Amino acid sequence: MGQGPDTEYGLVDLEEAETPGDEWEEIDVSDTEADRIARKRDREFNQFQERIKDADQFKVEQSVFDDATFAALYKLVQDGYVEAFGGPLSTGKEANVYHALGDDREVAVKVYRINASNFRQMRDYLEGDPRFEGLGGKKKDVVLAWTKKELANLRRAKKAGVRVPEPIASERNVLVMEYIGNEDGRAKRLGEVQIENPETAYRVMREYMRRLYSAGLIHGDLSEYNVVFDEGQLVLIDLGQAVTVHHPNSCDFLERDCENVASFFSRQGMDTDPDELLEFVTSPEPDPSRD
Numbered sequence: 001m002g003q004g005p006d007t008e009y010g011l012v013d014l015e016e017a018e019t020p021g022d023e024w025e026e027i028d029v030s031d032t033e034a035d036r037i038a039r040k041r042d043r044e045f046n047q048f049q050e051r052i053k054d055a056d057q058f059k060v061e062q063s064v065f066d067d068a069t070f071a072a073l074y075k076l077v078q079d080g081y082v083e084a085f086g087g088p089l090s091t092g093k094e095a096n097v098y099h100a101l102g103d104d105r106e107v108a109v110k111v112y113r114i115n116a117s118n119f120r121q122m123r124d125y126l127e128g129d130p131r132f133e134g135l136g137g138k139k140k141d142v143v144l145a146w147t148k149k150e151l152a153n154l155r156r157a158k159k160a161g162v163r164v165p166e167p168i169a170s171e172r173n174v175l176v177m178e179y180i181g182n183e184d185g186r187a188k189r190l191g192e193v194q195i196e197n198p199e200t201a202y203r204v205m206r207e208y209m210r211r212l213y214s215a216g217l218i219h220g221d222l223s224e225y226n227v228v229f230d231e232g233q234l235v236l237i238d239l240g241q242a243v244t245v246h247h248p249n250s251c252d253f254l255e256r257d258c259e260n261v262a263s264f265f266s267r268q269g270m271d272t273d274p275d276e277l278l279e280f281v282t283s284p285e286p287d288p289s290r291d
């Protein structure tokens with residue numbers, strides 16, 4: 001895995017980053033091109049749908065793909081973000097993640113279920129988010145907003161110098177991002193690898209949590225399950241549920257993230273303290289002259 005005692009775990013150089021500041025882009029969740037394609041259902045789209053339905057990896061997954069989801073995949077193919085679909089990487093409660101080929105590299109395609117059973121919880125996570133102020137309570141709108149939220153969160157995190165899968169595109173309930181892994185398969189979760197240098201890994205995690213917080217985001221589900229280890233780098237994944245600091249429960253989420261991370265590294269033999277981690281994450285950057 002290329003991890004040695006002097007590994008830096010890929011800490012992104014802050015020189016390449018910028019703190020996004022207090023400005024939050026408004027996110028449009030109105031009807032997408034995929035909805036229009038699904039309504040129109042031209043011949044080419046029907047052929048694409050049949051072809052994908054026949055593919056082995058989708059046979060057992062058909063419940064995820066309603067017409068509009070097929071249309072979203074079709075649009076992403078038409079726009080050149082996806083060229084060929086591979087097998088599933090994960091089948092989760094709210095989304096399935098597939099391996100695919102993009103225009104010049106491998107990508108991960110995350111397909112959120114419109115019928116996600118926990119959409120009310122999704123709605124709650126969007127509370128207070130300045131990017132979704134006018135969002136109503138309709139199931140479809142919530143899931144579409146959620147998908148755009150994950151894309152926007154990935155962009156914001158990347159901008160702030162946090163190593164995350166590079167966001168590529170989203171269409172309706174489908175998100176395309178950099179594939180984290182290699183020819184042997186998806187990158188392993190932190191909990192699945194032997195960490196040779198937990199001190200450095202913990203330092204990098206702390207720094208990423210602080211950068212995320214400085215960018216106004218709290219992951220909200222951070223643990224060894226949502227950090228993967230790729231070619232000597234720690235990569236934070238699953239930023240869909242990440243909330244902005246405006247969320248009424250943002251402090252609780254951050255405390256929980258700190259507890260999970262501190263507890264994981266304490267199991268790696270380190271002397272960690274969740275309160276100290278919280279203090280570190282919420283303290284201002286130590287070096288104001290970094291620009």
Ligand SMILES: Nc1ncnc2c1ncn2[C@@H]1O[C@H](COP(=O)(O)OP(=O)(O)OP(=O)(O)O)[C@@H](O)[C@H]1O
Pocket residue numbers: 089090092093094095096097108165177178179180181186187225226237238239
């Ligand atoms: N960009 C990626 N590259 C490679 N594998 C990925 C990528 N994103 C996600 N995965 C794989 O898919 C799994 C699920 O992804 P993620 O946590 O984002 O979705 P989820 O639906 O929230 O999952 P869960 O319900 O298990 O929390 C990850 O644990 C990882 O194995």
